[in-house]
Amino acid sequence: MKPEIHGNVQVLDWRDDFGVVSQGYPLSQQILRTDVSGMPLEWVDYREAARLYHTEQVAYACGTLLYRLYGGTCAKTGLRTTVDVNSIIATLGHTGNPGNLRGAGYTPPLNNQTLFRRDAYLCLYCGARFTYSLLSRDHVTPFSRGGQDHWKNVVSACRRCNNAKASRTPEQAGMQLLAVPFTPTYAEYIFLKGRRVLADQMEYLVAHFPRSSPLHERMQRWPM
């Protein structure tokens, strides 16, 4: 039995156990999972969201409706069970969010994907914007001068600037950084990790950034 289709809603996926009707979003759209107090935790896909609903771990949902999932037929009513999956879901249980303070014992793992997003895909020396494959991780204070592979000592840089700087500090190379590197808080990190973050998810995450977050200014200066 296929679910009823209203308006321009489209069936994107259909398998034996359940069906998914999207409200115009690709099935790869990520859902923001928070704890019950609303602290952001992670991104999940619709399958994980279905599992969370099925195991009754979803306390409430907000944001926009992304998908309607059709499950098995209820023996009592003869109707198929449906679950609405929204863009933000709050779940019960352990939080896992280390809090909102910068440098309060939590350092997110450093990887180029989130680093380049932190720096808005700009080379922080020449200010030009590049695609992922054309950017590199520059160590502001080079390893050879005691610099570390740490959020506060790395920026995204184009190959040319990285080569020109070589194993020197910016001062020694006569180059100036366009912005100060910083370690993201947990909410900032979740935001940076997101692929195709929806407007309501972005608004939600931004509300959990510290007031002093450099991302407020960066997002205005360099819209992504």
Ligand SMILES: [Zn+2]
């Ligand atoms: Zn450059």
